[in-house]
Amino acid sequence: MSSMETEKGAEQPAAVAAGSSNYSCIRADVGLRLLLLAASIVAVVLMVTSKQTKNIPVPTIPGLTIANPAKFDDSAALVKGNRFAELTIEICENIDVLGLYSIITTIASLAVMGKSSVPAKYFWILAVHDLLVLGLVAAATGTAGGVAYIGLQGNSHVNWGKICNVYDKFCRFIGSSIAVSLFAAVVLVLLVAINVYSLYRRTPGSSVW
């Protein structure tokens, strides 16, 4: 990944002291933000399409089966309040927010990319916002991961049965969605890191490392 790519930008007339004061990684920044947008779209699509219905035999009345859907559905889950997917709502809502956030910041980065000199304030503001979003995405991925792990392994000590052997497609989709969210969290870490690096390179007397 070209995250350490250098984009110097044209020299500003009233250039300030340090030679590296125009240093920025805007191109890498824009690339990573597009990656983030793609990841958030994929994660939402996986969540939304994860519905799976299984006919589960009712033990007492042989022959009678009930359709028992495991699906991700915001409103239904909120009304019924007892689905496996309940906790994964959180991650999906966060991912929706993440998609919107990545669109806004990509536009901001593209706008700044055209300028001859990017103000340092831009990196500072962006780094702090990326940081907050990173906290939310990492926590949501952890939450969904924890719940999905119980679905996969169960917990016999407290009688929580596995459900992924029944709802296989559902679990595969949710699992993939969690993997994509984890990837998004890593991209956010890289984004904060390159923005902080851009700031660092602009301080007087900074070296490449």
Added chain:
Amino acid sequence: MSSMETEKGAEQPAAVAAGSSNYSCIRADVGLRLLLLAASIVAVVLMVTSKQTKNIPVPTIPGLTIANPAKFDDSAALVKGNRFAELTIEICENIDVLGLYSIITTIASLAVMGKSSVPAKYFWILAVHDLLVLGLVAAATGTAGGVAYIGLQGNSHVNWGKICNVYDKFCRFIGSSIAVSLFAAVVLVLLVAINVYSLYRRTPGSSVW
């Protein structure tokens, strides 16, 4: 919280161009790191002391009860592999690492505090490490929170029963531990933010905001 506290440090003889090049928030940084250390110790103590044993009647043989402990215990949980606390191991191991990390970085910050001028590289390196630790702590807190939420509410759709009505003290301790971890994550966000702000204030031409 004095996170925006200013510490100018003595003027360096060969001071570089920009007036704000010695700006740093080292005192706030050290304070937050000590807070982080305290939080990680409290969280570990809560996890370790959360053991609770309940006599649960065996339904088929009236009068016979089995002692059924719910406790956090690394080795036991790893051997049995099926306790409620199993997933919370992850967060506790991360908290151990967090405690060690906060000790090391507090010492580093104290060492740097004595110097007349803190090099910009210090903030850059610290911000990136804090960032990685933040990702781990946020994800671990989310994981433990997700599992604890099922313990509290259960999930009747997939027959996962509540357990916190039985193991009340255990759940209170684990819950408090999760709250403290969340607090640690917030402290880490503040730490990254003030280090990035220190870097920003050192760039030529930066303003207070």
